[in-house]
Amino acid sequence: MIKKVVRIVLWTLAILLVITGSLAYYVSRQMGSLDSLEDRKARFSGLAYYDAEDDAFISPEPLPYFPEQTTGGDPGPLRFFKTSPNAPEFPLPKQMITKSDFSETPSDFAALWIGHSSFILELDGKRILFDPVFENGGPLPFILRRFDVSPIKREELPEIDLVVITHDHYDHLEASTMRFLASRNTEFLVPLGVGARLESWGIQKNNISELGWHEAKTVGSLQITALPGIHYTSRSFNDRNKTLWASFVIKGDEKNLFISGDTGYGSHLKDIGDEYGPFDLAFVEIDGWNKGWPLTHLFPDEVIQLCQDIDTQLMFPIHWGVFDLALHPWDESIQMVAELAAENDIKMVTPIMGERIIPGLSPTNKWWENLKK
Structure with a gap:
């Protein structure tokens, strides 16, 4: 016995x-991997936004944390293992697409929202993929699960000229997608330090361009500039801010676009508007705000203030509709932002996931209203 x-x-x-x-x-x-400590210090020590002693990039404003002000329930990490009570009770409308739905030659101006912060931009005949995430938003399949499936599988992506990553959080940088794209010989544009992660997933070093804040890269007729944001990075418990995060300006022949990345509100936005604006269109994160972490993401009123600061009359809301990051109902952010935008004469571009549109010509579609099971 x-x-x-x-x-x-x-x-x-x-x-x-x-x-x-x-x-x-x-x-x-x-x-994914990081550059060695010695390499990081050798590369970044001369930058005003890198602290060599702490080996960390510095946000323009420190991120406070006020757990007593947190709204919506327990903000602890265990919630990411559970089914979200804030998720929609029905599948959200989407247009399922495959590579056959894309033209062989990208257009001069079009956009397609994949969901959350993932989208495809066509500009001046180039096709750019931003922050591609097709599955969950965490390091394991059962952590931070999607509300519903992506409108496109990564295997069905069309030919991509450039992949842009704003930062290395799991809801913006997906290892399995990077491994898939590694076989395509695609070009990548990432903030400082993120290149090592891509290399560890099989992407060739000569296909990766890293940018610091206010550094630019030319791709065809496009000039792409990395700019500051108030945020942080990490993919583990001990690598906070070892890599940089960024917003981006993309200036083409006729269009000037802003991509906010993840950012809290700050004076850096007005500075961006003064130096790089006005803008024809801004892709702006609208979800993930909470009083407990007030500078991590934009609050609805700050979304509108951003549009005014950078001088854009047309906004494409991103960073919503897929994950529960901040303990509020899935449609709360878009409803609040849409109301405030109307009050402040800011026009919105709001396609369903998978719908290809021409910003400025396609009408605003308030599809989230009056949805039924």
Whole structure:
């Protein structure tokens, strides 16, 4: 009897070790690598927004944390393992698409929202993919699950001229998608330090361009400039701010566009407007705000203030509709932003996921209103 119990215990421990080891290996593959400490200090020490002593990039404003002001319930990480009570009770409308739905040659101006912060921009005959995430928003399949499936599978992506990553959080940078794109010989544009993560997933170093704030890269007729934001980065418990985050300006032959990335509100936005505006269109994050972490993302009124600061009359809301990041109903942000935009004469571009539109010509579609099961 004792021998039987011992065997059961040993087998149980062995199984637990295998499961734990497998999970640890899986998570490590999702994290991606970093440059060595020596390389980071050698590369970044001269930058005003890098602290060599702490080995960390510096946000224009520090991110306070006020847990006593948190709204919507428990803000702890355990909530990301649960089914969100803020998710829609029905599938959201979307247009399912494949690579056959794309023309061989990209247009001069069009956009297609994949969901959250993932979208495809066509500008001056180039096709640019931003922050592509097609599955969940965490290092394991059951962490921060999507409300619903993506309108397109990564295997159905058309030919992409450039992939732009705003920062390395899991809801913006997906390891499995990077491994898939590595086989396509695609070009990548990322903030400082993110290149090492891409290399660890198989992307060739000569296909990666890293930019610091106010540095630019030319792609055909496009000039793409990385700019500051108030945010942070990490993919593990011990790598906070080891890589940079960025917003972007893309200036083409006739269009001047702004991509906010993830940012809190600050004076950097007015500075961007003064130096790089006005803009024909701004892709602006609208969701993930909470009084408990007031500078991590934009509050609805700050979304409108951003549009005014950078001088744009047309806004494409992103960073919503896919994940529950901040404990409020899935449609609360878009409803509030839409009301405030109307009050302040800001026009919105709001296609359903998977719908290709021409910003400024396609009408605003308030599809989130009056949805039924």
